[in-house]
Amino acid sequence: xxxxxxxxxxxxxxxxxxxxxxxxxxxxxxxxxxxxxxxxxxxxxxxxxxxxxxxxxxxxxxxxxxxxxxxxxxxxxxxxxxxxxxxxxxxxxxxxxxxxxxxxxxxxxxxxxxxxxxxxxxxxxxxxxxxxxxxxxxxxxxxxxxxxxxxxxxxxxxxxxxxxxxxxxxxxxxxxxxxxxxxxxxxxxxxxxxxxxxxxxxxxxxxxxxxxxxxxxxxxxxxxxxxxxxxxxxxxxxxxx
Numbered sequence: 001x002x003x004x005x006x007x008x009x010x011x012x013x014x015x016x017x018x019x020x021x022x023x024x025x026x027x028x029x030x031x032x033x034x035x036x037x038x039x040x041x042x043x044x045x046x047x048x049x050x051x052x053x054x055x056x057x058x059x060x061x062x063x064x065x066x067x068x069x070x071x072x073x074x075x076x077x078x079x080x081x082x083x084x085x086x087x088x089x090x091x092x093x094x095x096x097x098x099x100x101x102x103x104x105x106x107x108x109x110x111x112x113x114x115x116x117x118x119x120x121x122x123x124x125x126x127x128x129x130x131x132x133x134x135x136x137x138x139x140x141x142x143x144x145x146x147x148x149x150x151x152x153x154x155x156x157x158x159x160x161x162x163x164x165x166x167x168x169x170x171x172x173x174x175x176x177x178x179x180x181x182x183x184x185x186x187x188x189x190x191x192x193x194x195x196x197x198x199x200x201x202x203x204x205x206x207x208x209x210x211x212x213x214x215x216x217x218x219x220x221x222x223x224x225x226x227x228x229x230x231x232x233x234x235x236x237x238x239x240x241x
Contacts, residue, residue: 001026001153001183002047007056009042016042018207019056026152029179031194032187034204035235040187041081043204044157047185048078061152077151077182081158083142087131091122091141094130095148102149112148120144120174136167143174154184160193172197191227201227205235 002024009017017039024030034040045051047058049069058065061075086094092113099109117123120140125133130141139159146154159175160168175184175197188194194201195215203211203218211218211234215227224230 001028001061002185003057003059004043004047005057007043007046007058008054009039009046009051010054015207017046017053020204020207020209022202022209022212024183024185026183027179028200029175029184029186029198031198031201032185032204033189033191033194033201033231035189038204038235039207040189040204041157044078044080044155044185044187048076048155049073050078074149075151076153076155077146077149079139079142079146079154079156079159081161083138084145085130085138085141088129090127090129091117091133091144092126094141095126095144098145098148104149112150116144116147119147119178121170134167136163136170139163139167139171140174143171143178147178152183154178154182156184156186158188159186160188160190168193191231195227203231203234210234 005021006019007017008019020043032040042051046053047060047065049065049072053066060072063071063075065072089097095113096109099113104112117126120143122140122144125137130138133141160171163171172193175186186198200214201212201218202209213221218230219225219227222230222233224233
């Protein structure tokens, strides 16, 4: 479903992503883990065709991200760390606006919005102005816009950033439910979130993939009792050396 091969992203002389390769199968929820500045967001932005790569190959749902970005964008739903919301709009108005941008047929628009509002728990909030919503509900609106056109792949960048513990649990449960029917890559630096939500982890540090596997397989491979200890061994200690 997602194939990345020798991906490189440079900003001038700075190497943000340094020749990474990975595959994500249909129906997987994969956590993309790393400390701040590791290359997570740059990778996500290349996958979504928001930024061009310097070199390498990215294929999503059979479409080449560099040769056919339009079809890739149709195949994905994207939630950046700061959800792209218009706070002076009501929730329903905003979703109607997104539906128009996504080319959803007028005859299907209302039905689709109601379905997504029900899935994301937004039905009681449809008439509310986005500026009046809590951070957790604004994040739900962000997820709703990413799901509205029924994409096969979801790309979520720090989806629980800035949420309180209860909101994190709610969004985590929602992502797991959505993941029963979608392929998801989820960027985060919160290890407990990845462990509770994801089928598999990719750990990136200094622009390179340094490990891949389930939480249990990584702990076994690196002889550690917790995913946090594995993470420290692969990232912080390397950064210090």
